[in-house]
Amino acid sequence: MIPPDRLTAQLAFLAEIDKLKAIIRQTPLIDGSRRETDAEHSWHVAMMALMLAEHADEPVDAARVVKMLLVHDVVEIDAGDTFIYDDAGNADKAEREQRAADRLFGLLPADQGAELRALWDEFEARETADSRFAAAIDRFAPILNNHLSGGLSWQANGVQPDKVFIFNEPRIGGASKALWERTRAMVEESVGRGDFVVKGARV
Amino acid sequence: MIPPDRLTAQLAFLAEIDKLKAIIRQTPLIDGSRRETDAEHSWHVAMMALMLAEHADEPVDAARVVKMLLVHDVVEIDAGDTFIYDDAGNADKAEREQRAADRLFGLLPADQGAELRALWDEFEARETADSRFAAAIDRFAPILNNHLSGGLSWQANGVQPDKVFIFNEPRIGGASKALWERTRAMVEESVGRGDFVVKGARV
Numbered sequence: 037m038i039p040p041d042r043l044t045a046q047l048a049f050l051a052e053i054d055k056l057k058a059i060i061r062q063t064p065l066i067d068g069s070r071r072e073t074d075a076e077h078s079w080h081v082a083m084m085a086l087m088l089a090e091h092a093d094e095p096v097d098a099a100r101v102v103k104m105l106l107v108h109d110v111v112e113i114d115a116g117d118t119f120i121y122d123d124a125g126n127a128d129k130a131e132r133e134q135r136a137a138d139r140l141f142g143l144l145p146a147d148q149g150a151e152l153r154a155l156w157d158e159f160e161a162r163e164t165a166d167s168r169f170a171a172a173i174d175r176f177a178p179i180l181n182n183h184l185s186g187g188l189s190w191q192a193n194g195v196q197p198d199k200v201f202i203f204n205e206p207r208i209g210g211a212s213k214a215l216w217e218r219t220r221a222m223v224e225e226s227v228g229r230g231d232f233v234v235k236g237a238r239v
Numbered sequence: 240m241i242p243p244d245r246l247t248a249q250l251a252f253l254a255e256i257d258k259l260k261a262i263i264r265q266t267p268l269i270d271g272s273r274r275e276t277d278a279e280h281s282w283h284v285a286m287m288a289l290m291l292a293e294h295a296d297e298p299v300d301a302a303r304v305v306k307m308l309l310v311h312d313v314v315e316i317d318a319g320d321t322f323i324y325d326d327a328g329n330a331d332k333a334e335r336e337q338r339a340a341d342r343l344f345g346l347l348p349a350d351q352g353a354e355l356r357a358l359w360d361e362f363e364a365r366e367t368a369d370s371r372f373a374a375a376i377d378r379f380a381p382i383l384n385n386h387l388s389g390g391l392s393w394q395a396n397g398v399q400p401d402k403v404f405i406f407n408e409p410r411i412g413g414a415s416k417a418l419w420e421r422t423r424a425m426v427e428e429s430v431g432r433g434d435f436v437v438k439g440a441r442v
Contacts, residue, residue, distance in 0.1 A: 038293060043421060046290045051387055053286060054269040057279045066257040076260045079282035082309055083256060087249045087351060090241060099302035106285055106305070148290060184254055218246060 042145050049143040055113045062119045063178040064188040071189070074109045074117060077177065081105045084173050091214040092172075094165035104159045104170045107152055111136035120175075120203055121195050133160075165211075172211035175204050176219060183222040187231025194234055197227050245348050252346040258316045265322045266381040267391040274392070277312045277320060280380065284308045287376050294417040295375075297368035307362045307373045310355055314339035323378075323406055324398050336363075365410075375414035378407050379422060386425040390434025397437055400430050 059074040072080075082102045089098035109117075114136035118125040137156055141149040158167045179200065182189055190200070200223050209216030226232065262277040275283075285305045292301035312320075317339035321328040340359055344352040361370045382403065385393055393403070403426055412419030429435065 038417060040417075040421075043291075043294065043417060047383065047421070050283075050287055050290060051269055051383065054283065054384065054387075056282075057268050057275055058270065058272065065260050066254055067261065069261065072260055073276075073279060075282045076276060076278040079259075079278045079285070079309065080253070080257065082282070082285065084253055086306065086309070087253060087347070088246075091246065099305075102302075102305060102309075103289065106282065106289070144290070180250065180254065181257065184257075214241060214243075214246060218243075218250070 045143060045145050046148070049140070052140065052143055053110055053113065056110060059109075059112050059117050061117050061178075062189040062193060063181050064185045066181055066184045068185045068188055072181070074112055078106055078109050081108075081170075081173050081177050084177060085170065088173065088212075088215065089169070091212045092165065092169040093212055094168070096166050096169045100155075100166045101170045101173070104155050104167060105173065107156055108159050108170065108174065110140055111156070114139060119193065121193060121199055130160075162207075168207075168211040172208045172215060175207050176215050179204065179219055179222060183226050183231070186229075187226050190226075190232055191234050195232070197223055197232055248346060248348050249351070252343070255343065255346055256313055256316065259313060262312075262315050262320050264320050264381075265392040265396065266384050267388045269384055269387045271388045271391055275384070277315055281309055281312050284311075284373075284376050284380050287380060288373065291376065291415075291418065292372070294415045295368065295372040296415055297371070299369050299372045303358075303369045304373045304376070307358050307370060308376065310359055311362050311373065311377065313343055314359070317342060322396065324396060324402060333363075368414075371410075371414040375411045375418060378410050379418055382407065382422055382425060386429050386434070389432075390429050393429075393435055394437050398435070400426055400435055 056078065057073050057075040060071050061074060061077055063072050063077065064070070065072055082105045085101040085105055086098055089096055089101065111133040115129065115132035118129045137153060141153040141156070143149070144152065158164055159170055162168050162171050178189070204219065205216060208219050259281065260276050260278040263274050264277060264280055266275050266280065267273070268275055285308045288304040288308055289301055292299055292304065314336040318332065318335035321332045340356060344356040346352070347355065361367055362373055365371050365374050381392070385391065407422065408419060411422050
């Protein structure tokens with residue numbers, strides 16, 4: 037019989053992470069109606085990992101990649117979402133997220149907290165095939181949604197295509213040549229139709 | 240080399256399921272600020288399955304349960320979300336969802352479409368330990384959020400505690416005695432503090 041305290045700790049964590057539904061990212065829904073939440077993004081990248089694992093250049097364990105992606109943004113409950121093209125916000129991101137990880141994973145029974153923390157540390161370090169592929173999917177997802185929505189968050193933030201290429205080629209192309217080739221094609225198509233031209237539109 | 244057409248079909252599916260972010264459930268966020276989306280719920284139940292799998296009465300494969308829960312609501316893109324306490328809506332739910340499954344999983348390469356369809360069929364049939372536990376988590380999640388939000392969707396829909404017990408005991412208690420015991424305690428606590436008393440509040 038599992039001690040009831042253990043379930044109480046698990047439910048405290050599961051209730052706390054409900055707050056991930058209230059964190060708004062820069063990425064638009066494809067229909068352009070609003071920006072997605074961190075929880076929605078976490079679900080979408082988990083589905084992407086399941087469907088796209090075969091495109092990883094090194095073999096990956098899709099179930100581990102899914103688990104990593106389900107957990108990867110939980111720290112943003114305390115640290116907030118930092119837009120990848122925001123240099124100032126990225127300067128102290130690591131420190132803010134470490135403190136968040138201590139608090140949030142600390143709510144769980146020790147063994148489970150340590151397991152999720154190790155998974156999140158692995159994701160952040162990008163030193164394994166699983167974490168490199170997870171990080172590639174995490175970068176691929178907003179480009180897909182931006183491309184299909186007509187570039188809404190690129191326009192709203194004045195992001196230019198060279199920045200999209202420079203920031204994303206190492207992480208996406210370093211884990212999947214096929215996904216990078218497709219990313220490049222999507223961004224070039226977006227350039228061709230004027231998605232990067234600032235129209236004053238804000239999602 | 241994987242044919243580019245395969246990636247195109249996968250991305251068509253992954254773009255289509257972005258619509259799950261626009262389907263609003265009855266369940267409130269715990270902070271009561273709004274109702275959650277299907278995509279947010281799918282992420283939250285996947286996290287619950289990971290953390291709570293040890294409470295299943297029969298051994299389950301947590302990674303399979305997670306996969307099932309990530310996929311379980313995708314059919315609502317076409318069929319809509321049906322509130323469990325809505326008898327009329329539940330009468331033709333199965334037929335609407337079958338048509339939705341045909342269309343949505345049909346967007347994928349045949350092997351992957353068949354795999355997700357089989358997983359979704361398994362979830363719906365609840366004849367395996369994995370699917371019974373997934374279905375229990377799917378019922379447990381809205382009770383947790385309702386309880387912690389002060390009963391917002393129970394109030395908004397005039398749901399009474401006896402209905403919560405009758406509808407959920409077989410599915411939750413049939414897969415996890417520990418989760419059902421906790422569910423009962425939460426609902427009783429909600430009864431005690433008046434969460435089921437209709438105050439005219441609407442989420």
